Amino acid sequence: MSNIITLVGRPNVGKSTIFNKLTKTNNAIVADVPGYTRDCQQGVCKFENKTFFIVDTAGLFFNDDEVSNISEANTLEAITESDLLMFVVDGEEGLVSSDIEIANNLRKLHKKIYFVVNKIDKVQKDIVLSEFSELGFDDVTLISGKNGSGIKEISGKIIANIEEEIESDIDEDLNLAILGKPNVGKSTLVNSFLGREKQITQNKPGTTRDCIKLPVIKYGYKFNIVDTPGVRRKSKTKNHIEIIGVIKTLKTIEASDVVIILIDSLDGITDQDLSLIGTVMELGKPALIALNKTDAADEYQEHLLTYGVDTKLKFINYIPIHKISALKGVGLKKLLSVAMKIYNNSRLSINTAILNDIMQKAIFDHQPPAYGGKRIKIRYVHQGGNNPIRLIIHGTYVDKLSKDYLRYLSSYIRKKIELTGITIFFELRNKFEK
Numbered sequence: 001m002s003n004i005i006t007l008v009g010r011p012n013v014g015k016s017t018i019f020n021k022l023t024k025t026n027n028a029i030v031a032d033v034p035g036y037t038r039d040c041q042q043g044v045c046k047f048e049n050k051t052f053f054i055v056d057t058a059g060l061f062f063n064d065d066e067v068s069n070i071s072e073a074n075t076l077e078a079i080t081e082s083d084l085l086m087f088v089v090d091g092e093e094g095l096v097s098s099d100i101e102i103a104n105n106l107r108k109l110h111k112k113i114y115f116v117v118n119k120i121d122k123v124q125k126d127i128v129l130s131e132f133s134e135l136g137f138d139d140v141t142l143i144s145g146k147n148g149s150g151i152k153e154i155s156g157k158i159i160a161n162i163e164e165e166i167e168s169d170i171d172e173d174l175n176l177a178i179l180g181k182p183n184v185g186k187s188t189l190v191n192s193f194l195g196r197e198k199q200i201t202q203n204k205p206g207t208t209r210d211c212i213k214l215p216v217i218k219y220g221y222k223f224n225i226v227d228t229p230g231v232r233r234k235s236k237t238k239n240h241i242e243i244i245g246v247i248k249t250l251k252t253i254e255a256s257d258v259v260i261i262l263i264d265s266l267d268g269i270t271d272q273d274l275s276l277i278g279t280v281m282e283l284g285k286p287a288l289i290a291l292n293k294t295d296a297a298d299e300y301q302e303h304l305l306t307y308g309v310d311t312k313l314k315f316i317n318y319i320p321i322h323k324i325s326a327l328k329g330v331g332l333k334k335l336l337s338v339a340m341k342i343y344n345n346s347r348l349s350i351n352t353a354i355l356n357d358i359m360q361k362a363i364f365d366h367q368p369p370a371y372g373g374k375r376i377k378i379r380y381v382h383q384g385g386n387n388p389i390r391l392i393i394h395g396t397y398v399d400k401l402s403k404d405y406l407r408y409l410s411s412y413i414r415k416k417i418e419l420t421g422i423t424i425f426f427e428l429r430n431k432f433e434k
């Protein structure tokens, strides 16, 4: 069971609004990736120290045109691949026949379904409840996506059902995921690691939903390649959003310790790459970037690539970037050695005294700017956990520390502690002075 929940319902019932409310509290780190847009497809929700992922679907239409067929196919695949579903209906409009149809179809899947009635700000709750009781859901959450009421309640219900995050076992081999857009060379790289001409991704649909781990020994390194079975469908339509890709990607990221993000050197840094990088960072997963197909890049492509790296990736300079050729086997040994190093970094326990010493020096060099005339005082810092590395800052008005200042702190820490490939998350805890 993974922590992915898919929003389902007719169009315009308010799924996107709920999605935005659930994901809005997010860490600002990804805002540093230019071109990264949270495009209402997927997002992280953090609630009471637990994390879950939400996938918003286009909605179920019942039309026969091409656009709705594609959207519907994607929605259906997302529904099939997810473990948890949130079925949203419109309280203002009331029960309509397609709600009944959707409910019946969802039930057949035997998955956990959270039933949510949205837009209840304008209607009488008891009337809504009795109207929708026909659908037969025992547990109903009344929500107003618009004013936010009920959002906490539904978050609470979701986290009650999701797994605790398990600290990775120190003795375990590295679980490595290889991700990237279609045709970037994922299979080629995997085959190159496996040393045989065999596609690992051709699993039959319906065999298993869990991630599989393929043990590999290469260049003296022992690790597992993480793959998620599923129908591997290549997009036929250019604008087609591959939700199957989203769910598969999320599950793979969840199950891995380190992610290699493959980028096609012939295409430069694309929005699709940035979106993937953003997702990996949002999840705080240790990562490295491999620029593939460097063997085939001409001068112009190389120039574009360098420009893309310098402009679009400069804010995430702690993520190492390596040039490889999966096809020719160039740069792969180095790539693995860096992945191993990142894995070790991700398991680091930072000594509290050393951490505070670094922070004091950072503060001495550059005081946090006051916020609205109030002095921000950092008292002490300790590590809250790894995977991702969380540093908890205690002090006065520390919740007002600016994003710029936090970025300054994290780069200061990085100068003293080896944290290549690791995103640092700060948790800010105020202690108000009397």
Ligand code: GDP
Residues within 6 Å of the ligand: 180, 181, 182, 183, 184, 185, 186, 187, 188, 189, 292, 293, 294, 295, 296, 324, 325, 326, 327, 328
């Ligand atoms: P996937 O969809 O990400 O799994 O991509 P594939 O591994 O199927 O590769 C897509 C195409 O790119 C294939 O024709 C590969 O031969 C080619 N390819 C993959 N890696 C390289 C590389 O390093 N150099 C070159 N020139 N071509 C590559």
